[in-house]
Amino acid sequence: MDSDERYERGRETLRRMDGEQVGRIVASLADIAPDFARYLIEFPFGDLYARPGLDMKARQLATVAALTALGTAAPQLRVHLHGALNLGWTREELVEAIMQMAAYAGFPAALNGLVVAKQVFAERESRPVAAE
Numbered sequence: 001m002d003s004d005e006r007y008e009r010g011r012e013t014l015r016r017m018d019g020e021q022v023g024r025i026v027a028s029l030a031d032i033a034p035d036f037a038r039y040l041i042e043f044p045f046g047d048l049y050a051r052p053g054l055d056m057k058a059r060q061l062a063t064v065a066a067l068t069a070l071g072t073a074a075p076q077l078r079v080h081l082h083g084a085l086n087l088g089w090t091r092e093e094l095v096e097a098i099m100q101m102a103a104y105a106g107f108p109a110a111l112n113g114l115v116v117a118k119q120v121f122a123e124r125e126s127r128p129v130a131a132e
Helices: 003-029 034-048 056-070 074-086 091-100 107-126
Strands: none
Touching: 003 034, 003 056, 003 074, 056 074, 056 091, 056 107, 074 091, 074 107, 091 107
């Protein structure tokens, strides 16, 4: 598979999770590392998310757990919490997954994750409701 196919598949995956993020990711790196932006879209979203065995929703929960466990990835956790909510995870389920990380990554990592989740939930509450 060529790089362009992987990139387009990655962009489509990101659009399904959170369409606003695609442009922001590419734009934020365009002036310093445009190739890195491309790799970021091709590999995790074009390759890994496309693998069989787990659906996108399950992969997103695994990503939230991993980013929480890192304890140092608040901006990425924010993006993936929005994506998880967009894919159907509830706030309660995400909070439980983050809390679970206290046993494996420590209370500080879980606490940091809960702080980010609280911010994401507040952002979503303050968004204007789209007209139907």
